[in-house]
Amino acid sequence: MREFDGDIVVVGGGAAGLAAAITAAEYGAKVIVLEKANTTGGCANMAMGLLGVETKLQKEHLIDLTRESAFKKFMNYTHWRSDAKLVKKYIDQSSETIEWLGEMGVEFALPSKYFPGSEATWHIIKPKTGNPGLRAAATMIKAMTERAEELGVTIMLETPVKNLIKDNGEIIGVTATDKEGELEVYAGAVIICAGGFGDSPEFIKKYTPYEWGKDLYSYRIPGLTGDGLQMAWDAGAGKDYMDMELVFFAPNTGGYAPIELPFRQPNLFVNLEGKRFYNEEVVENPVFSVNAIARQKNRVVFSIVDDKILKRYEENGLDLINVVTSSMDMSYFNQEMEEHMKNGSDVLFVADSIEELAKKTGIDKEGLSETMHQYNEACKTGIDKEFNKKQRYMKPIDGHKFYALKFAPSAYGSMGGIKINDKTEVVTEQAEAIPGLYAAGTDAYSICNPDYVFVLPGNSLGFAVNSGRMAGKNAVEHIKNLG
Template identity: 80%
Template sequence: MREFETDVVVVGGGASGLAAAVTAAENGAKVMVLEKANTTGGCANMAMGPLGVETRMQRERLIDISVDRAFNKFMEYSHWRSDARLIRRYLEQSAGTIEWLENMGVEFALPSKYFPASEATWHIVKPKTGKPGLRAAATMIKIMTERAEELGVKILLETPVKSIIKDQGEVIGVTASDKDGELEVYAGAVIIGTGGFGDNPDFIKKYVGLEWGKDLFSYRIPGLTGDGIQMAWDAGASKDFMTMEMVFFAPNTGGYAPIELPFRQPNLLVNLDGERFINEEVIENPVFTANAIEKQKRKLHIL
């Protein structure tokens, strides 16, 4: 059994894990990142960019969105089930996060809307070559990884964490494995940044009540199996409700057509009983529409 000691060990080398690692290292900590994939980034490599509210780019373009309004919209949409303090903190720090990334060398395109009636909070990354688009955030991940390594962060790839080590009730490290066998990393702080459970049908069925491949057809980004969540529970973390944000797509015809096609009126949405179940004026919001569809018989509708 190999043993390592560090100030901070980060479980997961995606966007959140790298952000935690870089921030800790910038503040003088010795940091290790353990990532189970063969590259950093996780699902962020498939993304286009992060959220930002009250950013410099928004102010320069007179985009009228405030932390207060964004907070109220989010909490009202989620019926205040989410942790209001965390949501507020996330939004308050989002502009500073965008600036932090810019200072690191990340460039962003114009703040964008996800759908016409939404807010222009989506800060899409400018790739090094080509136009902003799908997987553009991989450029951001590359820059963050390089910054972490520049600060001395030790990144171990293909090294999945197995469990959290505790001593007299205190978290003191993690166990992991790689191609050379088992290892233990002892640290003053353990940060879990492993993401959700979209690639775990058992989790989805147990905690969301949907059956993948039958009434849910999601991306299933490889690696999002909820292992970090389970490790935290095994170590004594308390449980809260879990859910998924669902998005409504038309049949896949390539590009952005799955998003655009349903927005072209006139549309009439009825369920399998032939009953209209939604005000089609809100169809351009793919999440509102998905929520309505999910409540129908066999989670299906007819467009």
């Protein structure tokens, strides 16, 4: 059995793991990162930006959100289910973290809202080439990896950790494997940043209300199979709130695909019974929408438009856009629609009548016909007695061709599982700290409870980097106290 020694072992080389490793190394610790994949970054390579409050960039753009009001908004949104001390530390540190990343060469395009009703806390990362968008954070991961290596951090790729090593109640290292076989790494502290369970249908089915591929069509970053959670639980860690970071997409399209553009609008949404089920204005908030969708039969709904609405969007633009879709227009949709029609589609349906549309989608024909009649009558008056939707969104669906797109719950990844305190120490069910064990990022991401806090966008990556920094600093302090 080969043995290695360090001051701190970090399990996982994603955003949280790199932040923890860099921070610990900046305080003089000898750090070893063990990463399961053949590259660093994990799910952070898919991200766009991270939360910041009271940053220089916000002040330059006259965004006056304070830490105090952000904290209040966050806690009220979660109904105070979250660890208030941990949330406060996270928000208070977020501005400094943006500057910390900037010193590594990470540039930010703008602080953005996710949708009009949210706050401009989402600091979108500017990629080295191209426009800001999905996967922009890969640029940040590259800069963080280079910074870690510059500080002498040892990064061992394709080295999955198997277990924690515990001695007299204290965590003193880990066991792992690489291409050469088994190894042990001993250290004064271990920080778990393994990325959650988004690639584990078994974990999803067991610990959330969903079943992947049946009523959930989330991103699956290879290798994120709950390893970090399981090893922490085996070592005595308490289980904290677990769920998926829910949004809604057309199944198996990759999320925010161009085919969604005219359907992710405040038009008519119906369930399989052909009935409306919410005020479609809410479509701009992914969490509110998916909560409503999840209550419907088979957790499937359809957004319906006609050729007149499509033409209006082509001529005048969409009603709602967000930072993810702002770079797209209807030409993107038309191109993708042609592909769907040519190759066959199980999410996009086109028909010459409402009856034909019902047959193709599986929506109840009588229910849909009744809803269409009531909805078009309401559009004539501009008064939505059912859900009070704004008049400007009441567009009748009475054209010559009808289009429906299927939507279902999806998710960017998992949330939570390992119980930590505000010092990022892993704790038991009785809230007693396990000496030498820390957790950060997705594995400990239980602060968005019960919903992702979209009113303050940038939380997934923001919590990963900030909690990683906290864990790195706190682990170094723990080692100093040992000596």
